[in-house]
Amino acid sequence: MTDASTAERELGTTFMPRFDAQGLLIAIAVDSVTKDILMVAFMDAEALQKTRETGLAHFHSRSRGKLWLKGETSGHFLRVEQILVDCDQDALQLMVRPEGPACHTGARSCFYRSLDGDSLVKIAP
Amino acid sequence: MTDASTAERELGTTFMPRFDAQGLLIAIAVDSVTKDILMVAFMDAEALQKTRETGLAHFHSRSRGKLWLKGETSGHFLRVEQILVDCDQDALQLMVRPEGPACHTGARSCFYRSLDGDSLVKIAP
Numbered sequence: 108m109t110d111a112s113t114a115e116r117e118l119g120t121t122f123m124p125r126f127d128a129q130g131l132l133i134a135i136a137v138d139s140v141t142k143d144i145l146m147v148a149f150m151d152a153e154a155l156q157k158t159r160e161t162g163l164a165h166f167h168s169r170s171r172g173k174l175w176l177k178g179e180t181s182g183h184f185l186r187v188e189q190i191l192v193d194c195d196q197d198a199l200q201l202m203v204r205p206e207g208p209a210c211h212t213g214a215r216s217c218f219y220r221s222l223d224g225d226s227l228v229k230i231a232p
Numbered sequence: 233m234t235d236a237s238t239a240e241r242e243l244g245t246t247f248m249p250r251f252d253a254q255g256l257l258i259a260i261a262v263d264s265v266t267k268d269i270l271m272v273a274f275m276d277a278e279a280l281q282k283t284r285e286t287g288l289a290h291f292h293s294r295s296r297g298k299l300w301l302k303g304e305t306s307g308h309f310l311r312v313e314q315i316l317v318d319c320d321q322d323a324l325q326l327m328v329r330p331e332g333p334a335c336h337t338g339a340r341s342c343f344y345r346s347l348d349g350d351s352l353v354k355i356a357p
Contacts, residue, residue: 117337120351133258133272142267147258147323159347192352193342194335198272200343210319212242217318218325222284226245227317 117194124155125197132197136164136177136209138216139188139202145209146217148177150199162187164201183207242319249280250322257322261289261302261334263341264313264327270334271342273302275324287312289326308332 116123126132131149138145148166150158153174157165164185168175178184184206191200210217220227241248251257256274263270273291275283278299282290289310293300303309309331316325335342345352 120345120353122347122350122352135260135269135272137269144260144262144269144325147260147318190347191343191355192345192347193272194337194339194344195342198342200269212319214319217320217323218316219319220245220317222247222315222317225247227247228245230316 116196122192123196124152124192124199125195126152127197131167131169132199134164134166134199134201136185136201136203136205139204143216144218145185145203145205145215146177148175155199158187158201159190164203177209178206181207181211183209185209241321247317248321249277249317249324250320251277252322256292256294257324259289259291259324259326261310261326261328261330264329268341269343270310270328270330270340271302273300280324283312283326284315289328302334303331306332306336308334310334 115121124132130151134150135147136145149169151167154165154167164177164187166175166177185203187201187203189202208215219229219231221230240246249257255276259275260272261270274294276292279290279292289302289312291300291302310328312326312328314327333340344354344356346355
């Protein structure tokens with residue numbers, strides 16, 4: 108499995124984002140100050156390009172099938188300060204400064220519940 | 233879009249993991265002490281059940297098409313202390329205590345590179 112391109116992808120300095128069969132990769136937005144994960148979404152090549160061009164997190168909405176500027180309706184943009192890339196380059200970590208709650212429910216983070224036995228308990232406002 | 237089941241899924245206390253068309257959801261392993269993201273993988277229902285039963289992170293290997301106990305060959309298990317669930321329940325955050333490097337490259341985290349212009353720079357050992 109470890110050929111030259113795998114080695115370059117995993118250990119090299121070349122950015123070779125690996126989109127899946129649907130043309131998507133995972134993007135995790137993390138608050139650069141608190142290190143809390145704010146949300147998880149998908150990016151296609153267009154969303155990645157727009158994010159890099161503008162410094163504002165863009166994703167690909169699977170439900171709407173189109174480019175999605177996070178905050179385009181709410182004003183709660185995510186300003187991207189740094190992009191980390193994982194070993195096989197199919198996941199990105201966006202270190203962001205959020206301009207409001209990241210979750211559409213109004214929560215600061217989408218991860219506001221914890222699994223406790225078979226139930227969920229709220230851990231954050 | 234907001235019907236009773238959506239409201240319950242997003243705001244309620246019922247654990248209703250939402251697997252995608254491939255039967256998978258996203259699982260992000262986070263170091264419970266440093267809050268660094270260690271790795272991202274997928275879980276099917278079996279991997280989720282095994283993780284909850286054993287307290288050790290299990291994933292579904294898409295390349296091998298089967299259950300994967302993280303650390304089964306390396307000994308680098310991820311001990312799960314808490315599971316957070318996102319708003320629409322298609323992503324889990326595992327707060328873990330890692331028993332060694334989480335990345336197969338030997339890095340502590342899979343996110344050891346940062347995008348700098350069009351190149352990747354190493355940010356962690």
